[in-house]
Amino acid sequence: MSPGPLDGILVADFSRVLAGPSASMWLADLGARVIKVERPGTGDDTRAFGPPWAGSSSAYFESANRSKESIALDLANPDDASLARTLAARADVVLENFRTGSLARFGLDPDAVHRANPRAVYCSITGFGSGAGAHLPGYDFLVQAVGGLMSITGDPDGEPRKVGVALVDLLAAKDAVIGIFAALRHREHTGEGQHVEVDLLSSLLASLANQASSYLATGVAPRAMGNQHPSIAPYETLRAADGILAVAVGSDRQFRALTVALDAPAFADDPRFASNGARVGNRAELIAVLEGALASIPVDDAVNRMLAAGLPAGRVGDIPSAIALAESLGLDPLVDVGEGHPAQVRYPVRYSAFTPVTPTAPPALDADGAALRAWLAAPD
Incomplete structure (x- = not known):
């Protein structure tokens, strides 16, 4: 099996919960080495998002963290912050979803990382951007509500409804992957890294498609129609x-x-x-x-x-x-990530020249900490 197209790409993943971890997981599926930086003691918030429980943590955590290495670093600790800066300095991609500006005190903001590593592609995922909306908390459910998705979801006479999965987080994750790919391609031509910004609200608005276009064309806000389509019947x-x-x-x-x-x-x-x-x-x-x-x-x-x-x-x-339908159609929807862990839904894209890398189980908290600390402490 040929290596994935991102073989040799190092991702320093400082993200938590779903959007960022999903993006980095898909990069890992395509061959990138992803090092997940987590809080000591608790790790990624989603490790505690149970029940149900699976593997070393929750089923929620497992859904977005396969094929990664984990190191627990306390960024408030000067020695750990130094290791985190070294990781960012060696990385091809730095991914984070902290509150805008909060990483500056650790020397991990985009400007600081690019001074040490001009070729880095630094990707930030926020709820509402890094400008006037930087202070707003970015949660999928909130963005579904204020971003209009709930207004077109549900029964016509019922209250607005959220979609049954954190869809906006996943849309933003896919936008982040696309943005990272484009920035890596730009780097091939120029040698320059850059700051890629993705926000949940913009990802949602860009995905409203005909519903947003209908409003912009008519001035009339679309409404919830249950399972009906506003322009096609039946x-x-x-x-x-x-x-x-x-x-x-x-x-x-x-x-x-x-x-x-x-x-x-x-x-x-x-x-x-x-x-x-x-x-x-x-x-x-x-x-x-x-x-x-x-x-x-x-x-x-x-x-x-x-x-x-x-x-x-x-x-x-x-x-x-x-x-079961996907299995009956030969789409092979599931992948095995190892004993003691449930199967996972596979990376969805197929390629004729290569296949995504064989996945490994989501890591236990700090599972790779000792080896990674030694690597980061050694000269590059």
């Missing part, structure tokens, strides 16, 4: 005889095929439903007609009929069924 969940299925019909041709699959072809020519615009405008009547046709059809039968007609449809499942 693109939602529908109730069948024994459960719920998801249908994503995106064209008039597909709608005609849907009516044939449900033994109700006449509805394709009904003026209320003959075009997507008409279907969106008459959504309540459309749902009533489709669910009437589905009332005597079991979900699996309905899904099979639609798939046979080339239509996007599926039973609404859960995480176990999603993993």
Whole structure:
């Protein structure tokens, strides 16, 4: 197996919780050496985010920290702070999500690191940027709320709802990886490192896609629509005889095929439903007609009929069924990280020229501390 494309890249990871650790984990999946710096005694906050518990800490911690080395350093201790500065001086990438400016007292702010290591790519992840929003605490749930995502999530008549995973943290993590890749590429051409800044609010706004565009085009704020799409119908969940299925019909041709699959072809020519615009405008009547046709059809039968007609449809499942589906399709969704640790969801991208490195288990707190302290104390 060929080494990953980041083989030889050293990442000094001073981040905690989810966004930063996820970004550094994906860098490790691609071959980077990631050294995770943690607080003595407690380590990353997520080590205590249980139950459930797994491996050496929590299942939460395990989800974002495979294939790393751990060293516990007390940055308030001058000797430990000196080791941290040495690590940053040797690193290709420095990743942190501390409150803006708080690392300056340890000589680990971007300017200090670049004076010692001009080639470093220094990536900061914040909640609301390093300017006027620097004092605001950056938590995924908070950003989902103030960033508008909750306003378009949930039932139309219900209260705003968060997404069922810390999605904004993960969006920011992916933006951080992209930003780091671009900065490393820039360094190849110029020899210069730089400061890469990612904030949760901007990552969320950039991911609102058509919903943000709709507001900017019309001045009207989108609203929560449950499982419905604001511009396409039927693109939602529908109730069948024994459960719920998801249908994503995106064209008039597909709608005609849907009516044939449900033994109700006449509805394709009904003026209320003959075009997507008409279907969106008459959504309540459309749902009533489709669910009437589905009332005597079991979900699996309905899904099979639609798939046979080339239509996007599926039973609404859960995480176990999603993993089982990926396995049945040969997508190999899971990786083994070692005895005593649960399997993990693999790095999601496939490459023709190499494969992500074989993962190792998330480290116990300070598991590599002795070896790393000796390495950092020795001349480079």
